[in-house]
Amino acid sequence: MLDKMVLGRYVPLDSFVHHLDPRMKLIFVFLMTIVIFFANNVITYLLLIAVILIALYASELRLSFLIGGLKPILLLLVFTFFMHIFWTKGGGTVFRLGFLTVDRNGVEQGIFITLRFVLIIFLTTIMTLTTSPISLTDAMETLFRPLRKLKIPVHELALMMSIALRFIPTLMDETQKVMRAQMSRGSDMTTGSAIKRLKAIVPLLVPLFVSAFKRAEDLAVAMEVRGYRGDINRTKYRRLNWRLTDTLTLLTIIPITLLILYYRN
Numbered sequence: 001m002l003d004k005m006v007l008g009r010y011v012p013l014d015s016f017v018h019h020l021d022p023r024m025k026l027i028f029v030f031l032m033t034i035v036i037f038f039a040n041n042v043i044t045y046l047l048l049i050a051v052i053l054i055a056l057y058a059s060e061l062r063l064s065f066l067i068g069g070l071k072p073i074l075l076l077l078v079f080t081f082f083m084h085i086f087w088t089k090g091g092g093t094v095f096r097l098g099f100l101t102v103d104r105n106g107v108e109q110g111i112f113i114t115l116r117f118v119l120i121i122f123l124t125t126i127m128t129l130t131t132s133p134i135s136l137t138d139a140m141e142t143l144f145r146p147l148r149k150l151k152i153p154v155h156e157l158a159l160m161m162s163i164a165l166r167f168i169p170t171l172m173d174e175t176q177k178v179m180r181a182q183m184s185r186g187s188d189m190t191t192g193s194a195i196k197r198l199k200a201i202v203p204l205l206v207p208l209f210v211s212a213f214k215r216a217e218d219l220a221v222a223m224e225v226r227g228y229r230g231d232i233n234r235t236k237y238r239r240l241n242w243r244l245t246d247t248l249t250l251l252t253i254i255p256i257t258l259l260i261l262y263y264r265n
Contacts, residue, residue, distance in 0.1 A: 086100060
């Protein structure tokens with residue numbers, strides 16, 4: 001399951017979305033996340049699904065690849081779905097199981113809220129798959145630059161966020177290797193009671209934490225040896241270029257929002 005984690009990975013392709021300015025992608029994802037929370041019925045969610053499919057087609061990514069990336073958080077989605085089913089009341093009882101009752105509003109809210117999470121995950125995943133970590137760092141630093149007047153270390157914060165994002169697939173791969181090594185030595189992490197499986201995870205956490213700290217230390221030493229000093233007197237090798245296509249793509253958020261608000265009511 002861990003090898004299906006796609007968040008933080010970058011797929012170098014020659015698509016329309018890949019060539020868009022990373023600043024535009026960040027702004028678009030931020031605004032679309034807000035718009036997604038306005039959806040409240042079948043029509044609005046179908047419109048949002050259509051937007052995601054268009055973005056997926058423009059990025060030349062496979063839908064099966066994104067669906068496979070949901071597996072690591074499938075338990076969270078199922079938990080969210082059932083929480084709304086059993087706790088949201090109204091609209092008439094669908095069925096009753098002992099002291100538990102499932103109402104129509106609970107089923108609808110469970111489907112809509114879970115779908116909302118899926119859409120947000122798909123949207124952010126498309127952004128990370130089509131944007132390199134370096135470009136994301138430059139985009140975040142540029143957008144948050146006004147905060148430097150408040151003595152906020154924008155460059156350092158953007159760098160930390162980019163490194164953390166980049167380390168997600170690395171740590172997942174490392175976890176997979178350690179699990180296979182432990183299983184080859186006779187460790188069983190997939191069967192038995194919940195307590196037994198939790199005890200089997202302990203030998204997995206120790207080498208994983210050691211490896212993570214070792215990678216962080218190696219990265220810190222490498223940056224220090226190369227004379228890295230944050231944002232002091234640094235020039236840009238790669239300059240971001242906002243083009244007309246970025247402006248037109250960002251403006252598509254306006255008709256999307258208007259359609260969502262219209263069909264919402």
